[in-house]
Amino acid sequence: MTIAKFVKLWMWWGIITAAGFPLWAEEKKGGTMSYAEAKAFLDRHTEVIELADGKGAFVAVTPEWQGRVMTSTCGSPTGPSFGFINREFIEAGRPDPHFSNYGGEDRFWLCPEGGQFSLWFKPGAKQNLENWFTPPALNEGAWQAEVAADNRAVRMSARLKFQNASATHFELDVARRVRLLTVEDFAQLFGHAVAGLLKRNGVQLVAYETDNQITNLGSPLSKEKGLVSIWILGMLTAGPKTVVIVPYKPGPEAELGPVVKADYFGVVPKERLRVTPQAVLFLGDGKYRSKIGISQRRARAVLGSMDFESGVLTLVHFTMPDDPTKCIYLNNMWELPQKEPYVGDVVNSYNDGPNELGRQLGNFYEIESISPAEELKSGRSLRHCHRTVHLRADAATLHAIAEAALGVDLDVVRNTFFSNE
Numbered sequence: 001m002t003i004a005k006f007v008k009l010w011m012w013w014g015i016i017t018a019a020g021f022p023l024w025a026e027e028k029k030g031g032t033m034s035y036a037e038a039k040a041f042l043d044r045h046t047e048v049i050e051l052a053d054g055k056g057a058f059v060a061v062t063p064e065w066q067g068r069v070m071t072s073t074c075g076s077p078t079g080p081s082f083g084f085i086n087r088e089f090i091e092a093g094r095p096d097p098h099f100s101n102y103g104g105e106d107r108f109w110l111c112p113e114g115g116q117f118s119l120w121f122k123p124g125a126k127q128n129l130e131n132w133f134t135p136p137a138l139n140e141g142a143w144q145a146e147v148a149a150d151n152r153a154v155r156m157s158a159r160l161k162f163q164n165a166s167a168t169h170f171e172l173d174v175a176r177r178v179r180l181l182t183v184e185d186f187a188q189l190f191g192h193a194v195a196g197l198l199k200r201n202g203v204q205l206v207a208y209e210t211d212n213q214i215t216n217l218g219s220p221l222s223k224e225k226g227l228v229s230i231w232i233l234g235m236l237t238a239g240p241k242t243v244v245i246v247p248y249k250p251g252p253e254a255e256l257g258p259v260v261k262a263d264y265f266g267v268v269p270k271e272r273l274r275v276t277p278q279a280v281l282f283l284g285d286g287k288y289r290s291k292i293g294i295s296q297r298r299a300r301a302v303l304g305s306m307d308f309e310s311g312v313l314t315l316v317h318f319t320m321p322d323d324p325t326k327c328i329y330l331n332n333m334w335e336l337p338q339k340e341p342y343v344g345d346v347v348n349s350y351n352d353g354p355n356e357l358g359r360q361l362g363n364f365y366e367i368e369s370i371s372p373a374e375e376l377k378s379g380r381s382l383r384h385c386h387r388t389v390h391l392r393a394d395a396a397t398l399h400a401i402a403e404a405a406l407g408v409d410l411d412v413v414r415n416t417f418f419s420n421e
Helices: 005-016 035-043 087-092 184-190 192-198 395-406 410-418
Strands: 049-052 056-060 068-073 106-112 145-146 153-163 169-180 204-216 227-239 242-247 273-275 278-283 290-295 300-305 311-318 345-351 364-370 381-392
Touching: 035 056, 035 087, 035 192, 049 153, 049 169, 056 106, 056 169, 056 204, 056 242, 056 311, 068 145, 068 204, 068 381, 106 169, 106 204, 145 278, 169 311, 184 192, 184 311, 184 381, 192 395, 204 227, 204 311, 227 381, 242 345, 242 364, 242 395, 278 290, 278 410, 300 364, 311 395, 364 381, 395 410
Parallel strands: none
Antiparallel strands: 049 056, 056 068, 106 227, 145 153, 153 169, 169 204, 204 381, 227 364, 242 278, 242 300, 273 278, 290 345, 300 311, 311 381, 345 364
16 A cells, blocks of 8 residues: 555545544444534434433433433534443334333432332342343333423323232333523532532533423332332443543441442452442443442432543432432342342442343443332332533543542542552
């Protein structure tokens, strides 16, 4: 090849990649995209409601896919797409009764996943991946949507009918409001120190809340027949240097129990999970299927992640009772019978990877929060809010925000896993 031909080929390659066309080796299950590319892709397959603050923050919501927040960005539409989008599944256009995995960085589900009151397994079924089916009410059907006049919020609703593994029938009305957060919200949620740091020059952020409410339209719910609670799961694009950061309440195990539950899909290897005096650290690289949970005695209402490769800090805040130990939390373990179906986690994080069938859902990790459950009488409601903030800024500012919001030193977090790099 002559130098002239090489230069010409190099120029064409630059044009192609700059234009956002897919590369030959690109991973279709959540490969890196800009928000503009993600939005254009979603527009070709479904209705997208876009929320914007006029300052470079954008949030894409899809009512037809069960009210998911699919992705978001900060700075401008050419900024990174933060949510995992499963292009391979979406392009195929075929629903999956096990799980219609569109992706989405905030989706609405209900607990419990496992046990005698599971919503995912039929009565009497062995609780394994082959028999695991998302309730159709959570897996298919468009939700009604109404957009606010200022384009900063959208309200969606649906009516759900399903049964659990004990053959108890449920009928619920679901109302879900997605709204952009304001400066006033930051001080209330994360404290004035964090709110002040977010105002620094050069900080780019997108922040939104999903306010989720279920109302019982059927018979009164009871512990004897099974309860439900709100479960919000955020699927975020994994990176080779992404670490989930989960602060916890310190104290002796004799009083508070283990700091972290790490045996959902087999024990998480030590090289992928660390417990420091400040937080549980968990790799979110999309390479190893694993899940962790924080109990009612240990959970705090804030957690997050840091992608050290892209320089993005994510904060998550959710509503939690002042004393979760006095509330009912549902057990999501896949086992029959569960000894304690009403003692469960408040916070979870899942990292995807090849499963027991040799397949993988996609290149993502999840940050999840769970509401308490209640014995809802007919007409009574349960509410849960989940907030997501993505930040890009200079290293010093990100370090200060992580210290103030999560109580961790990002240098310590990085060195825990990547000290030799």
